[in-house]
Amino acid sequence: MKNTINPIIILIPFFVISQEIKFSDPDRQGVDNDRIERITELSKKYIDDKKVANVTTIINRNGKIIYYNSFGNRGFDDKGEVKKDDLYRIYSMTKPVVSVAIMQLYEKGLFHLNDPIDKFLPEFKNQNIALKKDSLVKAKNKITFKHLLTHTSGMSYGWSQHPADSYYRKADIWMSKSLDEFTKKIASLPLRFEPGTKYNYSVSTDILGALVEKISGLKLSEYLSKNIFKPLGMDDTFFEVPIEKYNRLLPNHRFNRMTKKIQTINDNNSYRIMDFDSGGAGLISTAMDYMLFAECLRNGGELNGKRIIGTKTIKYMVSNHLPTSVLGIGRGESPTDPAISAITFGLGFGILNNPSVSSVIGSKGSYSWGGAAGTIFWIDPVENIVVVSMIQLMSSPWTLRNDLRVATYQSLVDVYE
Numbered sequence: 001m002k003n004t005i006n007p008i009i010i011l012i013p014f015f016v017i018s019q020e021i022k023f024s025d026p027d028r029q030g031v032d033n034d035r036i037e038r039i040t041e042l043s044k045k046y047i048d049d050k051k052v053a054n055v056t057t058i059i060n061r062n063g064k065i066i067y068y069n070s071f072g073n074r075g076f077d078d079k080g081e082v083k084k085d086d087l088y089r090i091y092s093m094t095k096p097v098v099s100v101a102i103m104q105l106y107e108k109g110l111f112h113l114n115d116p117i118d119k120f121l122p123e124f125k126n127q128n129i130a131l132k133k134d135s136l137v138k139a140k141n142k143i144t145f146k147h148l149l150t151h152t153s154g155m156s157y158g159w160s161q162h163p164a165d166s167y168y169r170k171a172d173i174w175m176s177k178s179l180d181e182f183t184k185k186i187a188s189l190p191l192r193f194e195p196g197t198k199y200n201y202s203v204s205t206d207i208l209g210a211l212v213e214k215i216s217g218l219k220l221s222e223y224l225s226k227n228i229f230k231p232l233g234m235d236d237t238f239f240e241v242p243i244e245k246y247n248r249l250l251p252n253h254r255f256n257r258m259t260k261k262i263q264t265i266n267d268n269n270s271y272r273i274m275d276f277d278s279g280g281a282g283l284i285s286t287a288m289d290y291m292l293f294a295e296c297l298r299n300g301g302e303l304n305g306k307r308i309i310g311t312k313t314i315k316y317m318v319s320n321h322l323p324t325s326v327l328g329i330g331r332g333e334s335p336t337d338p339a340i341s342a343i344t345f346g347l348g349f350g351i352l353n354n355p356s357v358s359s360v361i362g363s364k365g366s367y368s369w370g371g372a373a374g375t376i377f378w379i380d381p382v383e384n385i386v387v388v389s390m391i392q393l394m395s396s397p398w399t400l401r402n403d404l405r406v407a408t409y410q411s412l413v414d415v416y417e
Contacts (some may be wrong), residue, residue: 024064030414073249090182099348116142123187130190154191209279
């Protein structure tokens with residue numbers, strides 16, 4: 001009897017704890033069984049055309065998983081078959097997680113959104129603005145929590161030719177060995193503009209991570225594990241891959257825009273994205289783990305009886321928080337996002353404001369974010385859809401994200417709009 005019972009004892013907890021979302025046939029959720037297979041066709045074509053090494057996609061409607069498949073090899077230079085529970089670097093999809101974390105502390109009454117961050121991080125007391133390469137002026141406005149959540153802080157990434165960005169490049173911010181060192185470097189750099197006057201995608205969420213540490217008294221990794229990952233059963237999400245899970249970390253790739261070829265990034269001996277807990281881009285996860293997080297948000301902050309944030313708080317976070325006076329400089333995780341006027345920003349999430357302007361099918365009010373290696377998720381509260389899709393390709397030139405939207409929405413039979 002022991003030989004027949006033990007496998008059941010092992011398998012049931014994994015399914016119940018790690019995959020706490022029930023499965024359903026697509027047609028039971030108002031989705032055409034045949035048409036949703038166009039996502040399979042799309043994925044296989046991208047792989048056959050050697051545009052990506054693999055794709056893992058999960059779709060949930062009405063709180064039920066209706067599509068969950070992985071296709072391809074582990075990497076272009078690793079012909080092992082990809083598995084559904086393989087680990088992906090999600091980069092900027094870390095930002096929504098950390099934004100939820102800081103709002104958990106907000107719910108406890110530990111700060112207000114308009115509080116200046118120098119209340120907790122005094123190194124930000126005296127900020128300068130770079131008008132020209134060698135011309136700095138003192139900032140009039142203080143950086144607030146809301147500025148960080150909406151990327152209106154005046155901070156940057158160092159990607160552009162703006163005078164402030166040259167300071168970022170010289171500071172080698174990504175070589176920091178700790179979040180504290182990173183934070184002090186950022187505080188010493190000039191801003192691009194007066195806080196609150198413009199939108200510029202930046203390291204703001206990394207500073208939110210530092211604030212989570214300062215306010216909670218826990219390391220960012222510890223706080224996220226205790227307050228988000230463990231309650232939701234996200235057992236495969238972390239800043240550093242545990243040694244027993246090394247073999248599940250997929251290779252990363254980069255599209256070389258000069259040679260038009262895809263190269264494998266030889267970083268597989270590193271099981272962290274950065275040396276410090278980067279709240280803006282440091283997490284590694286699985287498609288299913290991120291689906292647990294996203295479904296919790298769709299469900300108003302609760303999953304399987306575990307509430308991580310209030311329903312009203314989530315609704316507040318995914319409403320537009322950028323006034324018309326705030327100008328955008330690329331409102332995606334790419335600084336050259338072409339759909340600027342179609343996307344606005346909430347507190348940690350991009351919000352689809354006008355689907356007709358974006359020229360890609362969708363619903364007004366959908367919220368989302370993506371990662372530098374091509375990962376993407378979105379939550380459509382109109383159609384009750386959550387999509388999580390993972391690849392590992394930096395600087396991708398392909399339209400996979402838009403193609404996936406079309407393949408998803410064309411399969412709907414029952415439309416709730």
